Amino acid sequence: MLSCRGQNMGFCKWVSFIFLLLLPTLCNSSLNSKELAELTVNFLNSAKKQELVEWMVDVRRRIHENPELGFEEFETSKLIRTKLEDMGIPYKYPVAVTGVVGFVGTGRPPFVALRADMDALSMQEGVEWEHKSKIPGKMHACGHDSHVAMLLGAAKILQEHRENLQGTVVLIFQPAEEIGGGAQKMIEAGVLENVEAIFGLHSSTTVPIGVVASRPGPILAGCGFFKAVISGKGGHAAIPQQAIDPIVAASNVVVSLQHLVSREADPLDSKVVTVAKFEGGGAFNVIPDSVTIGGTFRAFSKESFSQLKQRIKEVIVAQAAVQRCSATVDFLLKEFPFDPVTVNNKELHEHFLSVASDMLGSHNVRDIQPSMGSEDFAFFTEAIPAYYFFLGMKNESRVLLERGHSPFFTINEDMLPYGAALHASLATRYLLEFHPSSLSPKGKINDEL
Structure with missing residues (x-):
C-alpha cells in the first residue's frame, strides 16, 4: 500500500489515478x-x-x-x-x-x-x-x-x-x-x-x-399489426344492386395488399404483408353492412417498415372507395406496439x-x-x-x-x-x-x- 505524505502527495495521487485507469x-x-x-x-x-x-x-x-x-x-x-x-x-x-x-x-x-x-x-x-x-x-x-x-x-x-x-x-x-x-x-x-x-x-x-x-x-423482422373495417350498405343477396357490397370491396383489398410486396418492394428487401383475419356476414342470403379484416406486416429496416405501413392504409382506403365503400384503418398500437x-x-x-x-x-x-x-x-x-x-x-x-x-x-x-x-x-x-x-x-x- 502506498503511503502518501509531505512532498510525495502529488506523486501518489498521480500513481493512484494511473492505477484506476489500468485496473x-x-x-x-x-x-x-x-x-x-x-x-x-x-x-x-x-x-x-x-x-x-x-x-x-x-x-x-x-x-x-x-x-x-x-x-x-x-x-x-x-x-x-x-x-x-x-x-x-x-x-x-x-x-x-x-x-x-x-x-x-x-x-x-x-x-x-x-x-x-x-x-x-x-x-x-x-x-x-x-x-x-x-x-x-x-x-x-x-x-x-x-x-x-x-x-x-x-x-x-x-x-x-x-x-x-x-x-x-x-x-x-x-x-x-x-x-x-x-x-x-x-x-x-x-x-x-x-x-x-x-x-x-x-x-x-x-x-x-x-x-x-x-x-x-x-x-428478426420489425413487426406491426393492422385492422380495417370496410363499410358499405347491407341488403338482400338476391338484389345486390340495391346494396353496396363490403365483401367484394374487402376481397379486392386483400388482393391489392399482396401487390405491395410482389409489385412495389425491392426483391432484395424482404417484406411480408399477410391478411389473417376476414370477418363479415352471418347469413347465406344477406349482404352485410361491413367487413373486418386484419393482419400483420413485417420488414427489416425502419424505412421499409414505415413505407409499408403508409401503403397499407392508402391501399385499403382507396380500394374500398373504388367499390363505393368507406374504410377505417387501425394499427392497434395500444394493444400491440410495433416491434423494431x-x-x-x-x-x-x-x-x-x-x-x-x-x-x-x-x-x-x-x-x-x-x-x-x-x-x-x-x-x-x-x-x-x-x-x-x-x-x-x-x-x-x-x-x-x-x-x-x-x-x-x-x-x-x-x-x-x-x-x-x-x-x-x-x-x-x-x-x-x-x-x-x-x-x-x-x-x-x-x-x-
Whole structure:
C-alpha cells in the first residue's frame, strides 16, 4: 500500500489515478484464452449435474402448469423471487408490473444483462401429459417457461462462481413478450441503467440439441399489426344492386395488399404483408353492412417498415372507395406496439462465437438466415449493444417437435443445461474480457437491495 505524505502527495495521487485507469486491464487479463475456455466448460459441467438439471426441470414444469398472460405473471414472478431469495441473490420487484430484476456479482460496474421472458399464450394445450396446463385456455406454447428455468439455472451457476465475476450480472425476468410492450416498459423502468450489453436466447425446434444458431446484424423482422373495417350498405343477396357490397370491396383489398410486396418492394428487401383475419356476414342470403379484416406486416429496416405501413392504409382506403365503400384503418398500437427489427451487435457476435465454440465446439455453432418472426427483445437491441441467439432442442431420435404457438408444442428438457451454461458463460466472460466503460460509484446497487 502506498503511503502518501509531505512532498510525495502529488506523486501518489498521480500513481493512484494511473492505477484506476489500468485496473480494468489488470482485471481482464487475469485469465488467458485456455483458462477462459476451461471456465466455460466447467460451467457446462456444473449445469449438467443431476441436482441442477432436476431443479431446472421442476421450475420449468411448475411454471408450465400455471401459465399466465402478459402483465399477469404474478405467480410466475413470485416463484422467481422465491428462488432468488433461496440463492441469496438481491432483486428489484415489481418492475413493469410483474417483472423481476436480480443482481449477481460485485454490485459495481461493469454491468451486463441476461434476459428471459415469462408470459404464456391464450391457447388450449393439446398435449396430454402429467404437467399439462391447469389453466383453461392458457399454455406455454413458445418455451418461455424453459427460458425462465434456464436463467434461474444460470443464476445458480453465477452465484456459485461469483468470485469470477469482475462486475455485475443483471438478471432480467421480463413480462409480456407475446403481446408486446414488456421489454419497452422494462427499459422505461430503468433496467438498462449502466448496463453495457445484454444477451437473450430462444429455444428452437429446428436446431439440434447441443447446437446454437445466430448471426450478426438483423436477425428478426420489425413487426406491426393492422385492422380495417370496410363499410358499405347491407341488403338482400338476391338484389345486390340495391346494396353496396363490403365483401367484394374487402376481397379486392386483400388482393391489392399482396401487390405491395410482389409489385412495389425491392426483391432484395424482404417484406411480408399477410391478411389473417376476414370477418363479415352471418347469413347465406344477406349482404352485410361491413367487413373486418386484419393482419400483420413485417420488414427489416425502419424505412421499409414505415413505407409499408403508409401503403397499407392508402391501399385499403382507396380500394374500398373504388367499390363505393368507406374504410377505417387501425394499427392497434395500444394493444400491440410495433416491434423494431432485432439487430445483433457485431462485436458481441464475435464474443458469442468464442464462448459457444469453447463450450460446444465450433461445428455446433451455426449461422442462421434472418427470419420474418419478431421479438420484443428488439427494444433492447435498439437501446444498447445486444445479442440474441437460438438454442437447439431437436432430437432426431424422438418424436418431431411442433413449432412454437402450436397447441401441441413441447419442450425437450435436455436443452436446459446448455441454456443455463451459455447464459452464465456469456455474462462472466464479457465481464472478464471487455473493459468496463466506467468505474463511477453511481453504478452500485441501491442499498435497498
